[in-house]
Amino acid sequence: MEDSSTPEARDEWAAEREAILAAGTPEELERARTRALGRQSRLTEALRRLGELPLAERRERGRVLNRVRAELEALVAERAAVLKAQATARRLAAERLDMTLPGRRPRIGHWHxxxxxxxxxxxxxxxxxxxxxxxxxxxxxxxxxxxxxxxxxxxxxxxxxxxxxxxxxxxxxxxxxxxxxxxxxxxxxxxxxxxxxxxxxxxxxxxxxxxxxxxxxxxxxxxxxxxxxxxxxxxxxxxxxxxxxxxxxxxxxxxxxxxxxxxxxxxxxxxxxxxxxxxxxxxxxxxxxxxxxxxxxxxxxxxxxxxxxxxxxxxxxxxxxxxxxxxxxxxxxxxxxxxxxxxx
Ligand SMILES: [Zn+2]
Known part of the structure; x- marks a missing residue:
């Protein structure tokens, strides 16, 4: 994982990003979100340990981590929207194609x-x-x-x-x-x-x-x-x-x-x-x-x-x-x- 020879691997948060983008269901997305942003996540841990850094470094590192957090949150929201749209499209397609459902019988009215x-x-x-x-x-x-x-x-x-x-x-x-x-x-x-x-x-x-x-x-x-x-x-x-x-x-x-x-x-x-x-x-x-x-x-x-x-x-x-x-x-x-x- 810590291979620094490729540009992707040099990105510290690539694994979190990929897990979010790869989520195929709302459940998978929730797991990826917890892994990226939850209390046990590397990001939260890194934020918690900011205090251990020297002041100058702490400020720069804090800015980066906050940007990463905002970026990951936006990515989760985006993925959720995509999954929702896919689910709607699938449901509509299924409804259009399901020939086994009985037809809706129109209720014929009559005079009062x-x-x-x-x-x-x-x-x-x-x-x-x-x-x-x-x-x-x-x-x-x-x-x-x-x-x-x-x-x-x-x-x-x-x-x-x-x-x-x-x-x-x-x-x-x-x-x-x-x-x-x-x-x-x-x-x-x-x-x-x-x-x-x-x-x-x-x-x-x-x-x-x-x-x-x-x-x-x-x-x-x-x-x-x-x-x-x-x-x-x-x-x-x-x-x-x-x-x-x-x-x-x-x-x-x-x-x-x-x-x-x-x-x-x-x-x-x-x-x-x-x-x-x-x-x-x-x-x-x-x-x-x-x-x-x-x-x-x-x-x-x-x-x-x-x-x-x-x-x-x-x-x-x-x-x-x-x-x-x-x-x-x-x-x-x-x-x-x-x-x-x-x-x-
Ligand atoms: Zn009578």
Whole structure:
């Protein structure tokens, strides 16, 4: 080792340098680093023994040793980077060439259950001859309340738990303002036969109510429209949505924008009318609100209630989805949990 006849051997620290450069793995590099710079290394020993040298020599020797130490440390860092790059390259090459790994199967998504229900309802309405229309989710108080026969003093206005916005605006509490907009857009022409689906907003939050929910609304205005037309249409819709054996029944009720008004029940889809937990043993499920369009509403839409009449109905899309899929908590729809959504 101490052969001084070649230039390489004259370098006192060549062995340390070569061991670092020759390291082929992180473990080998760590061993070479310990050997070159560790507490037992020749370099550390040489530094420790500086004190034994005469002052002049000590200063020069110290400078050299410190430079060597910095150089060896830099070499270790450089080698570590090279080894890391080599490992990455090897891994990438292996990944590219390994034909035995099973392929990654793309997860095929599907429509959200509420969207599936929405499309099903839209399809039914289109086949019944309705035109699909939409309206703004930010409404004026006039469209959301006044035009629908709910003046400022009307108690039903309190029940709606409205989200109010600046400048007399609000988030619509139902899709019924679209009735007014559709009649205005028709400009007096007949018939008006529209369906509107969309989000509505109320300050509610419990297992059966959410601050944001989807409604579907139907409106027909023409000469001589009566309760028979309403009932026949709702019966057709119920059979399309809930199956060929679905029956409906109308119970007298009250809504400001219809007169007369009715709550509409459909045969329980779970027990077929025999009575079960879902329908509270009645065999019926309350799903719709409906009625003949109130004269004030027709007037607000630009029609003369002495000449024409109409019917309207509305229901919650999530509620229909809950009944179709047997879901008991409305909030599940909007938690975006893949384990829940993938079941539909
Ligand atoms: Zn039932």
């Amino acid at each position: 259950p509420v969207t599936q229900t929405r499309r099903r309802l839209e399809d039914v309405m289109l086949r019944l001859g309705f035109t699909l229309v939409s309206g703004p989710e930010i409404e004026t108080e006039w469209y959301n309340f006044d035009a629908l026969n709910m003046p400022a003093s009307h108690p039903a206005r309190e029940m709606h738990d409205t989200f109010f916005l600046p400048a007399g605006r609000l988030l619509r509490t139902h899709t019924s303002p679209v009735q007014i907009r559709a009649m205005q857009a028709a400009g007096g022409r007949l018939p008006v036969r529209v369906a509107a689906l969309g989000f509505t907003y109320r300050r509610d939050d419990d297992p059966t109510h959410l601050p944001q929910f989807m409604q579907m609304e139907g409106l027909v205005v023409d000469h001589g429209i009566g309760m028979a037309d309403l009932k026949g249409t709702l019966w057709a819709i119920a059979r399309e949505v809930f199956g060929p054996h679905a029956e409906i029944r109308l119970r007298p009720s009250f809504f400001p924008f219809t007169e007369p008004s009715a709550e509409v029940d459909v045969t329980c889809a779970v027990c077929g009318g025999a009575g079960c937990r879902v329908c509270k043993q009645t065999g019926w499920l309350e799903v719709l609100g409906a009625g003949l369009v109130h004269p004030h509403v027709l007037r607000a839409g630009g029609y003369d209630p002495e000449v024409v009449s109409g019917f309207a109905f509305g229901w919650g899309v999530e509620r229909v989805a809950m009944l179709l899929y047997g879901i008991d908590d409305l909030r599940l729809f909007y938690q975006n949990d893949w384990r829940f959504l993938s079941q539909f």
